[in-house]
Structures are given as structure tokens and as C-alpha cells.
Amino acid sequence: MLAGKVAGGGSTDGGASPRVTAPPRVWQCPGMRAWRVHSLGDPAEVMSLDEVEQPRPGPGQVLVEVLAAGLNFPDVLMAQGQYQERPPLPFTPGVELCGEIVDTGQRVLGSPAGGPGAFAEYALMDADAAWPVPEEMSDEHAASLYLTYQTGYVGLHRRAALQAGEWLLVHAGAGGVGTAAIQLGKAAGAKVIATAGGARKTAICTQLGADHVIDYTSEDFVPIVKELTGGHGADVIYDPVGGDVFDASRKCIAFEGRLVVVGFTSGRIPAAPANHVLVKNYSVVGLHWGLYRKHDPARIGMVHEELCRLFADGAIEPLVGQVLPLAEAPQAMAAIADRGTVGKVVLKP
Ligand SMILES: NC(=O)c1ccc[n+]([C@@H]2O[C@H](COP(=O)([O-])OP(=O)(O)OC[C@H]3O[C@@H](n4cnc5c(N)ncnc54)[C@H](OP(=O)(O)O)[C@@H]3O)[C@@H](O)[C@H]2O)c1
Numbered sequence: 001m002l003a004g005k006v007a008g009g010g011s012t013d014g015g016a017s018p019r020v021t022a023p024p025r026v027w028q029c030p031g032m033r034a035w036r037v038h039s040l041g042d043p044a045e046v047m048s049l050d051e052v053e054q055p056r057p058g059p060g061q062v063l064v065e066v067l068a069a070g071l072n073f074p075d076v077l078m079a080q081g082q083y084q085e086r087p088p089l090p091f092t093p094g095v096e097l098c099g100e101i102v103d104t105g106q107r108v109l110g111s112p113a114g115g116p117g118a119f120a121e122y123a124l125m126d127a128d129a130a131w132p133v134p135e136e137m138s139d140e141h142a143a144s145l146y147l148t149y150q151t152g153y154v155g156l157h158r159r160a161a162l163q164a165g166e167w168l169l170v171h172a173g174a175g176g177v178g179t180a181a182i183q184l185g186k187a188a189g190a191k192v193i194a195t196a197g198g199a200r201k202t203a204i205c206t207q208l209g210a211d212h213v214i215d216y217t218s219e220d221f222v223p224i225v226k227e228l229t230g231g232h233g234a235d236v237i238y239d240p241v242g243g244d245v246f247d248a249s250r251k252c253i254a255f256e257g258r259l260v261v262v263g264f265t266s267g268r269i270p271a272a273p274a275n276h277v278l279v280k281n282y283s284v285v286g287l288h289w290g291l292y293r294k295h296d297p298a299r300i301g302m303v304h305e306e307l308c309r310l311f312a313d314g315a316i317e318p319l320v321g322q323v324l325p326l327a328e329a330p331q332a333m334a335a336i337a338d339r340g341t342v343g344k345v346v347l348k349p
Contacts, residue, residue, distance in 0.1 A: 030054045033349070034120030035329050036090040040081035043333040047079065047093070049326075054122045061113050061124045064099030068143035069118040069326075071345040072096060072176060073240075073265055076337045078116060087115045093329075094118025094347075098133060098142035099125070107133040109142045119329050121349045129293070131304045137311060144176075144318035144344040145307055151262070151289040152180040152238075153303045156188060159285045160236045160258040164189030167254065169225060169234035173210060174201035174342045177240045177262060179319045182208045187315040190236070193228060195221050195245075197339065204342050208319065216245065225252040233257060243268035250276060257282040265339075319343030 032054050039046045057063045075093045077083035097118040098109045108130035112123045133142040156162040168185040172178040173194030185192045186209040194210035196202045197217040205213045212228050214221045225234055233254035239246055243266030246259075250272060253259055259272070259282060272284045292299050310316045321343035324332050332345045 032121035033326065034092045034117075035094075035326070036092050037079045038090045040079065040089075043076060043079040043093075043337075044330040047330055047333075049329075052120075055117075055124045057124055060127055062104075062108075062127050062130060063102045064097070064108065064123055064125055064130070065102055066097050066099045066118060066121055066123055066349050067107070068098045068139040068323075069094045069347045069349075070096040070143040070147065070176075071329075071332050071336055071341075071347065072147055073263065073336055075116070075119075076333050079333065085115065091115070092117045092120050092123075093333075094120070094123075096143060096147045097123060098139045099123060101130065107139075107142065109133050109146050111146065119326065119347060121326070129297070129300070131301070134308050134312065137308075139348075140320045140323055140346045141311070141318050143346050144320055145311065147289070148176045148180040148344070149184065149307050149316065149318070150292075150300065150303050151177060151287065152184045153307060154289050154292060154299065155238060155260050155262060155287045156181065156184055156236065158299070159287050160238075160260050162188050162190055162236050166190050166235035167225075167229050167232065168192050169221075169237045169249070169252070170194045170205075170210070171216070171237070171239045171241045171245050171249070172196060172265065173205040173208070173213070175240065175265070176341075176344050178238075179204070179208055179343045180316075181238045182210050183316040184310075185238075186210075187310055193225060193234065201342060204319070220248075222248050222252045229254070236260065238262060241266045242270050244270075246270035246272075250280070250282075253280065253282045255281050258285050259283065260285045260287050262287050320346055322346070323348055325349075 034052050035047050036050050037047050093116045095116050110130050113126045117123045168190040170181045173182050174196040192210045193212045194205035195214045195216040196205050202213045202215050214224050233252050235254045237249045237259045240263040242264035322345045326347050326349040335341045
């Protein structure tokens with residue numbers, strides 16, 4: 001605990017004129033543990049678990065006690081300085097959490113205010129972007145229901161206009177984004193083909209409800225998708241991997257298909273030649289869910305309600321692959337970077 005910080009009361013006039021001074025105001029400034037990235041690089045080397053002051057809510061913000069924080073691939077990229085957002089150093093990583101509002105005791109989920117900050121005992125949230133957590137939902141599920149499910153819902157429904165009965169191909173189906181997309185695709189009535197790396201991950205995709213699963217580290221998914229769809233191809237392809245996976249996806253996309261660009265975990269940003277897009281009559285659809293917070297914030301609330309409804313109906317349930325203590329954040333981030341996790345990894349302070 002950091003305590004006893006003194007504020008105000010100091011003389012700034014050089015002490016020349018006598019005056020009556022109020023006794024210095026002393027406030028208790030509670031501390032907390034928070035992971036902080038001090039320089040950009042390998043998370044295990046550039047992060048430390050520091051004792052810092054609790055953040056103070058500004059106008060429109062609430063202080064929450066973090067009950068669970070979900071890990072995401074962008075946490076790794078941000079620490080490495082390879083993400084589109086570059087918070088000023090030092091910063092506390094973590095972009096998604098379930099917490100309890102200190103003033104009211106209400107459980108909420110969402111992102112910390114103004115950027116990362118979830119890998120700590122307390123965080124600030126914007127009050128109008130702190131979404132209520134249904135009573136029956138665990139802290140771990142709530143900490144996993146925001147980023148990947150919002151992205152999946154907006155990506156599949158808003159950006160790709162997925163229809164019941166269509167063929168949906170989800171790449172990296174056992175990852176955080178992929179597990180959400182499989183469940184959301186099935187909930188939308190799509191026929192889901194998932195790819196994943198290795199037997200453990202393909203088994204998970206099957207458990208999640210995928211109709212067909214391909215180990216794309218040992219099999220060429222292109223002819224398999226063509227065969228499964230009777231030559232039609234995939235109507236929607238949801239691609240968080242990029243690189244060679246994106247290139248191959250262009251070969252098995254359907255007439256009027258939508259290839260959703262979600263991320264580049266392979267490390268290579270691919271390109272689609274415009275003549276290929278024309279000749280095969282498909283769309284390459286960009287997805288940057290975070291921009292909806294700026295351009296269409298009402299949609300986030302509508303999607304949250306829909307996700308809670310799907311959860312209550314049993315149509316979706318985040319796969320929490322691992323729950324770890326807050327102190328193990330670097331190990332968890334290393335596992336994500338090394339392709340070693342399934343579903344979501346959740347940290348508990
Ligand atoms: N567009 C948006 O708005 C948005 C929102 C959220 C996240 N994202 C992006 O979505 C992607 C996935 O995020 P996530 O949190 O779901 O990550 P994740 O849980 O770690 O899943 C990513 C998966 O990518 C696969 N992968 C393939 N090549 C890889 C490599 N070289 N290194 C690591 N993984 C590799 C792995 O599955 P296999 O082993 O089965 O191949 C891994 O499980 C990230 O690029 C993230 O930035 C985008």
C-alpha cells in the first residue's frame with residue numbers, strides 16, 4: 001500500500017507574508033499491483049509487476065476492482081510495439097476485463113478507459129462503456145465475452161452479412177477469436193468449417209460445434225473446402241492468421257464470397273490482387289472492431305445485449321482454456337505468442 005501522500009499546504013510565496021494556513025490535507029492514496037511495460041520488446045523481459053497508485057477516475061469514469069482480465073494477441077503485439085495502438089511508456093497492458101465498480105458494487109465488463117490497463121488490481125473504465133454482467137455469468141466468462149465475441153459478431157453479421165445455411169470457414173478455430181467465430185457462426189445457422197494446428201486444437205473445434213475440421217498444418221485446406229462444399233467454396237472466410245492462409249483462402253472462396261481480414265498472427269500481411277477479386281467476384285472485407293467505439297458506439301451496446309441473450313440461451317459460451325494468477329501474465333503472454341493456448345487465457349488478481 002502506498003499511503004500518506006501529502007497534497008497541498010506547501011507555501012509558494014517564499015514565506016514573506018504572514019498568513020493563517022489550514023493544516024495540510026492528507027489523503028490516503030491506496031496502492032495496487034499492476035503489470036507495466038517499461039520498454040518495447042519481449043513481454044517477459046520488458047514487463048514488471050509494480051506497486052503503483054490506484055488510478056483516479058476522471059469525469060465520466062468509474063474505478064473498478066479487476067475480478068478477471070482476458071488475454072488477447074494484441075497484448076503481445078502492443079508490448080512489442082507492433083500494434084496499431086502505441087500507448088506511451090510505461091503502460092499497463094490488458095484490453096479486456098470483468099470488474100466490480102468500487103462505488104456501486106456492480107459487475108461490469110469491457111475495456112479499460114482510453115487504452116490498455118486491465119492487468120492490474122484496479123482499472124478505470126468509461127461509465128458509458130462499462131457493460132453490465134448478467135448474474136449467472138462467471139467472472140472468467142465475462143472477461144472473455146467482450147473483445148473476441150464483439151469482433152466476431154460485428155465481423156460475421158455487420159461486415160460479412162453471414163446468412164443461415166451459408167458456408168463459413170474459420171481459420172485458427174481454437175484461438176480466442178476463432179472459438180468465438182465458430183460458436184457465433186453456428187448460432188447464426190451457418191455450416192462451419194474450421195482450421196486449426198494439431199490434433200488437440202482440431203478436437204476443440206469439433207467440441208465447439210464445427211461441422212468439419214481441418215488440421216491446416218498437415219493438410220491443404222483448399223481442396224478439402226472445395227470438396228466439402230460441393231465445389232461451391234466458402235461464402236464467408238474469417239481470417240485472423242493472414243500470410244499463406246489468406247493467400248490460400250482466395251482459392252476456395254465462393255462466388256460473391258466475403259473474405260474477412262481479422263488479423264495477421266502468422267506475422268505476414270498479405271495482399272489480394274484486384275484482378276483476382278474482380279475475376280472471382282468476391283469481396284475482401286476489412287474489420288477493425290475498435291473503430292465502432294468511435295464511429296458507432298450504440299452498436300456495441302446492441303451487440304452486448306445480443307451476446308448476453310445468446311449466452312443465456314446456451315448458444316455461446318467462451319472457452320476459457322486457462323485461468324492464471326495475475327503474477328503469471330508474462331508466461332501467459334509467451335504462451336499466446338508461441339501458439340500454445342486454446343480459447344481464452346484469463347488472469348485473476
Ligand atoms: N480485427 C479486429 O478488430 C480484431 C479484434 C480482436 C483480435 N484481432 C486479431 O485477431 C488475431 C487473433 O487474436 P486472438 O486473441 O484470438 O489470438 P490467439 O487466441 O492467440 O489465436 C491466434 C491463433 O493464430 C494461430 N496462428 C497461426 N500462426 C501463428 C503464429 N505464427 N503465431 C501465433 N499464432 C498463430 C494459432 O492457431 P493455430 O495454432 O491453430 O494455427 C493461434 O491459436 C490477432 O491478430 C488479433 O490482433 C482483430
